[in-house]
Amino acid sequence: MEPDILTTSQAAKLLGISVRTAQLLVESGSLTSWKTPGGHRRVSRADVVALMKQTNPAVAAASAVVVVLAPPARLPLYERLLSSAAECSADLHSEALSASFAVGARLPAAVVVDLSEDNAERRGFLSNLTANPAVGPARIIVVGGPVMREADAIRGPARIDSPQDLPEALRKILVDAPELAPTGIPAGFPVPANEGQRLIALERTGLVDTAPEETFDRLTWLASQNLGMPVSLMTLLTPTRQWFKSRQGLGMSETPRSWAFCNETILQRGVFSVENLAIDKRYASNPAVAGDPHFRFYAGAPVLDRNGFPLGSICVIDYEPRKLSSEQTQTLSALAALASDEVRLRVADRELRWALTELGRTRKH
Template sequence: MVKTDRDILTTTEAAKLLGVSVRTAQLLIEGGTVRSWKTPGGHRRVYRADIEALIEGPAIDPNLPSANVIGGSDEVTYSDAGGAFPIAPNESQRLAALDRSGLLDTPPEEAFDRLTWLAAQTLDAPISLMAMLTPTRQWFKSRLGLDLVETPRSWAFCNHTILQQGVFWVEDLSADPRFAANPAVAGDEGFRFYAGAPILDREGFAMGTLCVIDNRPRTLNERETRTLSALAALGSTEVRLRGTERQLREALRRD
């Protein structure tokens, strides 16, 4: 099929479609997240379909029995030494998928560090994290603005994020009864604002989240919500690519 001018976007047009700044779009494109090419005049171009795919995120079949279970009447609560937190009925399947991902306790990677940096910059947040949730820990695959490598699972605001699709955010954590007593809110850290979006594997299981945190109450506007959702979709794509690469390596070893 012959591509028309409507199928091809400039960096500025891509930024507008994504709802991010032109600088952020440049970083995504030049970093190789989106395939691109240069015109004879030296201007970058991308396909509209690739940008729209970023916005939509990974395709998940809702009819798959392994697809992410969303919170609601089926949601249950689990408690550990640090407190209580909600989990989905298929938590054991999610944890098995997380173990298969091979991401836990691995060194930092540029692809994920780039996402947390972009999230912090575009949402003007002092803290940005890619958090993975084990049975007992919230472990940070990538972190910006926070010295902690991990926290108890019960501290994780992301427990609520992985129970839903899309962006979950809380304007003032200290005013929300679900989080007011959380040590990260009531203690020295003094967290006030949280916003996160799930990072999903190819089967729809939430490996973790991409999130931002602030020490002051605030809100998210539509552009910021779309930005966080798009960046989390990029994180999902990276997770899926690693899964494909691991399967290929295993297949080669068997051969």
């Protein structure tokens, strides 16, 4: 007979997720648990089965995507402001129809509607959005437009005066809930305010500590060859490690997280580069700069999952100071986008296999 009481490891196996993801489900309250007199976590098999029927916890996720609907002339401003927002990935639109498709395709963390100009299409989009219960937990932010009445401000969208106020407004929305705030991360490097959600997204990919794969190795090889760099990597950032899913020109398979130049890369959505690490106060004392292997140049672009969370980067490193050309910057960004697409395909494939397994289990009963 199958046990009615499960350990966290047994629950993780039943759910098809990692033990760490199961622990996060427990900590967030999604899976009820209790402690034995000896201090060990236990969960009910009935609760695990109920959670499995609701959704696949391995793929259920928050989002870091922010859909923006704005006048065409203001889209470059939003792109600039949000490219440096650590907690989100912007999906920009000038037409209500394409914005509607974006919202429906994958429920975003927030939807931003710019009403600085009186535009019937955008006002109609906002009206439909606020009336649609399917939007669910996605937050709605209105930029400009008429000042809302007090009652509307309480039950309706949030309002800010200008696009410049948007990054801070989004940070407050996207910050980790207390129960998801990660613990055990060493001090000394920056992390996004939604780091706990980002780490769940990383766990969900199932990529950390897996064998090398030709798909990703091709991308790092292309980065090294096309950019003329001796070192190229695909990095994944765990709470304590920078682990290399693929590497060219470097013997080590990981470093402490505190060594990772990619800590800065995941705080933005463009290419992050440092022309001379030795004279940059953020990195001059980094062990990989001050000592062997004496790195001097770094450039990286974030690898994103389908919910907009940065998992790590595709990056290149040199032993001499350098500067990327605009064409090289575009190349690096394109390779990171290809890596992101591949990660999303992996997760989608696993979802399909999970759904087929669930279908088979249902038919047996």
